[in-house]
Amino acid sequence: MTPLFLVSLLLASLPCIKAESTFSPARPPAQPLAVVSPYLSAWQTAGSDGGNGGYLAGQWPSFWPGQTLGWTGLIRVDGTAYGWMGDPADVSFVNQTSYTYTSTSSIYVQSVEDKVQVKITFLSPITPDDFLRQSLIFSYVDVEVVSLDGSEHDVQLYTDISAEWVSGDRTNIAEWDYGTKGDLSYHKVYRQTQLAFSEINDQTEYGNWWYATTSDRGYTYESGIDVDVRGQFINNGTLTDTVDTNYRAIQDSWPVFAHAFDLGRVGTRSTSRLFSIGLTQEEAIQFDGADGVVPLPSLWLQYFSDEISALHFFHNDYRTASSLSAALDAKVQSDASAISDNYATLATLALRQSFGATQLVGTNETQYLFLKEISSDGNVNTVDVIFPAHPAYLYTNPTLLKLVMAPLFENQEAGQYPNRWSMHDIGSHYPNATGHTDGNDEQMPLEECGNMLIMSLAYYLASKDLDFLNTNYKLLDQWTQFLVDEALYPANQISTDDFAGSLANQTNLALKGMIGIKAMSVIANATGNLTSASNYSSIASNYITQWQTLGINSAADPPHSTLSYGSNDTWGLLYNLFGDKELGLNLVPESVYEMQSNFYPTVNGEYGVPLDTRHTYTKGDWESWAASLASESTRDMFYSDLANWINVTPTNRALTDLYDTVTGDYPGIYFINRPVVGGVFAQLVLEMGLHP
Numbered sequence: 115m116t117p118l119f120l121v122s123l124l125l126a127s128l129p130c131i132k133a134e135s136t137f138s139p140a141r142p143p144a145q146p147l148a149v150v151s152p153y154l155s156a157w158q159t160a161g162s163d164g165g166n167g168g169y170l171a172g173q174w175p176s177f178w179p180g181q182t183l184g185w186t187g188l189i190r191v192d193g194t195a196y197g198w199m200g201d202p203a204d205v206s207f208v209n210q211t212s213y214t215y216t217s218t219s220s221i222y223v224q225s226v227e228d229k230v231q232v233k234i235t236f237l238s239p240i241t242p243d244d245f246l247r248q249s250l251i252f253s254y255v256d257v258e259v260v261s262l263d264g265s266e267h268d269v270q271l272y273t274d275i276s277a278e279w280v281s282g283d284r285t286n287i288a289e290w291d292y293g294t295k296g297d298l299s300y301h302k303v304y305r306q307t308q309l310a311f312s313e314i315n316d317q318t319e320y321g322n323w324w325y326a327t328t329s330d331r332g333y334t335y336e337s338g339i340d341v342d343v344r345g346q347f348i349n350n351g352t353l354t355d356t357v358d359t360n361y362r363a364i365q366d367s368w369p370v371f372a373h374a375f376d377l378g379r380v381g382t383r384s385t386s387r388l389f390s391i392g393l394t395q396e397e398a399i400q401f402d403g404a405d406g407v408v409p410l411p412s413l414w415l416q417y418f419s420d421e422i423s424a425l426h427f428f429h430n431d432y433r434t435a436s437s438l439s440a441a442l443d444a445k446v447q448s449d450a451s452a453i454s455d456n457y458a459t460l461a462t463l464a465l466r467q468s469f470g471a472t473q474l475v476g477t478n479e480t481q482y483l484f485l486k487e488i489s490s491d492g493n494v495n496t497v498d499v500i501f502p503a504h505p506a507y508l509y510t511n512p513t514l515l516k517l518v519m520a521p522l523f524e525n526q527e528a529g530q531y532p533n534r535w536s537m538h539d540i541g542s543h544y545p546n547a548t549g550h551t552d553g554n555d556e557q558m559p560l561e562e563c564g565n566m567l568i569m570s571l572a573y574y575l576a577s578k579d580l581d582f583l584n585t586n587y588k589l590l591d592q593w594t595q596f597l598v599d600e601a602l603y604p605a606n607q608i609s610t611d612d613f614a615g616s617l618a619n620q621t622n623l624a625l626k627g628m629i630g631i632k633a634m635s636v637i638a639n640a641t642g643n644l645t646s647a648s649n650y651s652s653i654a655s656n657y658i659t660q661w662q663t664l665g666i667n668s669a670a671d672p673p674h675s676t677l678s679y680g681s682n683d684t685w686g687l688l689y690n691l692f693g694d695k696e697l698g699l700n701l702v703p704e705s706v707y708e709m710q711s712n713f714y715p716t717v718n719g720e721y722g723v724p725l726d727t728r729h730t731y732t733k734g735d736w737e738s739w740a741a742s743l744a745s746e747s748t749r750d751m752f753y754s755d756l757a758n759w760i761n762v763t764p765t766n767r768a769l770t771d772l773y774d775t776v777t778g779d780y781p782g783i784y785f786i787n788r789p790v791v792g793g794v795f796a797q798l799v800l801e802m803g804l805h806p
């Protein structure tokens with residue numbers, strides 16, 4: 115045991131005197147710091163199952179599955195150093211007074227001995243219809259310092275990252291470099307042995323990581339052993355402007371990459387410094403499309419000649435990126451709070467996470483949005499993960515919905531998938547979208563055909579892009595014929611809720627298939643195939659009439675839909691009704707909506723309505739879908755339970771969609787940080803008023 119380790123043990127055992135922070139609009143289970151793509155996903159865990167309650171200082175940030183990402187903030191005030199981010203040794207920590215989140219930012223306010231205030235804004239921009247900006251995998255940290263007591267204080271600011279960002283295996287060797295372009299100063303860190311398209315523990319194993327700032331007045335930098343570099347700042351307030359060239363394993367005398375600023379005397383006029391963190395990978399995805407398996411470039415390469423130009427643009431674009439993000443924040447806040455404050459609490463937390471599973475890929479001519487089924491299995495563009503998430507994309511920019519479906523259409527239309535139904539995903543593990551030429555993907559035939567038809571019509575109704583329907587008509591029709599055969603009496607199979615088990619005659623799954631057939635009748639009509647339009651429309655109506663007898667227990671008090679046909683005592687969230695309302699189809703009678711709306715309050719648990727009668731757990735995305743279809747009082751019940759749950763749940767995992775309605779805890783290990791939380795936007799999609 116090194117003496118240094120003894121010192122940190124002693125510090126750790128000192129009683130912790132921590133002032134209380136406020137959390138607004140809620141204390142999420144994990145606070146998003148830099149959440150941009152499947153690989154740029156840094157969080158501060160908060161929930162009591164391992165989180166520290168929601169404080170930026172005193173605990174390391176982590177990658178979404180839980181492994182530490184070294185990311186440190188130090189500040190010296192009148193010669194004494196304190197920590198403002200992470201858990202560095204040998205300093206005491208600032209006092210956090212508030213934490214606030216918006217759709218794109220996490221903002222912490224801290225006090226240093228009531229002398230100066232530190233305000234740290236983590237901004238992960240979302241620019242849904244500005245692909246130049248949306249294609250960049252970078253995030254901002256803005257640190258603003260001001261005097262709290264009216265006096266001037268002598269202040270120095272420090273931040274570093276470790277090499278933990280560059281590989282999921284801490285024994286791997288990192289290499290690094292320091293450079294400048296104009297007044298941009300950056301550390302570049304990367305795996306010495308690049309493993310293209312590979313992951314370890316969900317971290318990416320290739321590309322370059324960047325930590326950059328503007329080399330303003332008072333700037334110094336350094337790379338080296340963590341305790342040395344931080345110690346140099348703690349003791350001295352400046353760094354040595356030197357680069358460690360002893361490339362070594364991530365965990366071997368932990369190399370860190372630091373920036374520092376001597377801010378001089380800081381009074382009541384605030385001063386701030388900006389840092390940018392992110393990842394560049396020239397090739398992003400391997401894709402089995404019309405041309406067979408090819409590597410696809412990151413879309414930012416269409417706009418920037420090289421990675422340093424991209425970084426330079428991003429860093430100098432803070433003013434524009436933050437005003438675009440603020441406009442989106444304001445839109446979401448205003449649209450969502452028009453429903454309720456509880457709903458706004460959910461929507462603003464969910465948006466960044468639903469975008470943070472995606473990245474824009476391809477060329478100007480052929481663009482794609484790739485999406486990782488984060489946490490549950492790493493599949494690429496999983497149809498029944500896109501489906502729950504799709505309201506977030508439809509609400510912000512319908513083109514994103516087209517681009518996330520594009521690889522699935524292209525692969526199956528090129529004859530690369532042998533089954534007649536829609537595939538489940540375009541590849542078993544991100545970033546390999548290499549398809550399933552053997553047809554052995556996870557089979558959810560009815561689920562995925564219904565999903566693709568409903569989302570295709572949703573995109574068309576929002577965009578009026580008739581070319582899209584014409585181009586894909588044949589495959590859409592093929593899927594519909596499958597639904598005509600299978601939707602009335604669904605065979606024993608899994609639905610998207612595969613973790614709950616397989617079942618025959620699932621009421622909710624059958625409903626989705628019928629809505630899919632009706633959606634195709636609108637597609638056929640729009641493309642001028644009037645015979646098919648009326649045929650599919652009458653099949654859907656006929657099925658839905660039978661469904662109301664097969665899938666509803668009308669003798670129950672109150673009546674409700676069943677989990678499966680004829681199982682009178684069973685029930686579940688009938689979330690698939692959403693497609694009918696979303697698309698303005700009027701296939702399902704209003705009485706069914708009213709019935710479900712009256713039923714849910716009778717089975718509501720402390721933290722919400724269970725997914726179905728098989729378990730006490732539920733899914734927040736499907737609850738949000740059910741809420742969007744309900745009466746105002748039932749809707750408010752759902753959103754209030756969900757908003758309360760995120761504020762009090764013990765889980766410290768990035769917004770889990772699966773949780774227990776009795777304990778409020780997280781029951782498994784597969785539902786962390788998933789894009790499906792974009793399903794919260796179902797309510798705002800209904801406000802769009804799509805209709806045939």
Ligand SMILES: *[C@@H]1O[C@H](CO)[C@@H](O)[C@H](O)[C@H]1NC(C)=O
Binds near residue numbers: 206
């Ligand atoms: C934090 O607050 C406690 C209690 O008020 C105080 O004793 C301590 O000095 C403060 N620490 C800092 C760094 O502000």
Ligand SMILES: *[C@@H]1O[C@H](CO)[C@@H](O)[C@H](O)[C@H]1NC(C)=O
Binds near residue numbers: 310312313544545546
């Ligand atoms: C993707 O495929 C490549 C081979 O082309 C392989 O080396 C890599 O490990 C795969 N990545 C994942 C995450 O499975």
Ligand SMILES: *[C@@H]1O[C@H](CO)[C@@H](O)[C@H](O)[C@H]1NC(C)=O
Binds near residue numbers: 349350352353354
């Ligand atoms: C601070 O560090 C610089 C560079 O290493 C050195 O020149 C200076 O003497 C140091 N000052 C103190 C007070 O340690």
Ligand SMILES: *[C@@H]1O[C@H](CO)[C@@H](O)[C@H](O)[C@H]1NC(C)=O
Binds near residue numbers: 415416417
């Ligand atoms: C892609 O399109 C943008 C304009 O949207 C243009 O600025 C850029 O030069 C194009 N890139 C290529 C490689 O053609």
Ligand SMILES: *[C@@H]1O[C@H](CO)[C@@H](O)[C@H](O)[C@H]1NC(C)=O
Binds near residue numbers: 595
């Ligand atoms: C309606 O569609 C079904 C399923 O594709 C087909 O079997 C049937 O022949 C069609 N009927 C007419 C009148 O086109």
Ligand SMILES: *[C@@H]1O[C@H](CO)[C@@H](O)[C@H](O)[C@H]1NC(C)=O
Binds near residue numbers: 605679680
């Ligand atoms: C589905 O329900 C129908 C009607 O109740 C029944 O005839 C059929 O056997 C059920 N299918 C399965 C696989 O249980």
Ligand SMILES: *[C@@H]1O[C@H](CO)[C@@H](O)[C@H](O)[C@H]1NC(C)=O
Binds near residue numbers: 806
């Ligand atoms: C069919 O499309 C026409 C326009 O092409 C529209 O006026 C009509 O309402 C549509 N009918 C249905 C049932 O969607």
Ligand SMILES: *[C@@H]1O[C@H](CO)[C@@H](O)[C@H](O)[C@H]1NC(C)=O
Binds near residue numbers: 591641643
């Ligand atoms: C209409 O649909 C039928 C099959 O349902 C197909 O054979 C025909 O090509 C379609 N016509 C048009 C104009 O899309």
Ligand SMILES: *[C@@H]1O[C@H](CO)[C@@H](O)[C@H](O)[C@H]1NC(C)=O
Binds near residue numbers: 666682
């Ligand atoms: C289920 O309820 C329906 C009325 O909704 C009734 O007709 C049927 O007999 C019941 N089935 C069983 C197995 O109890």
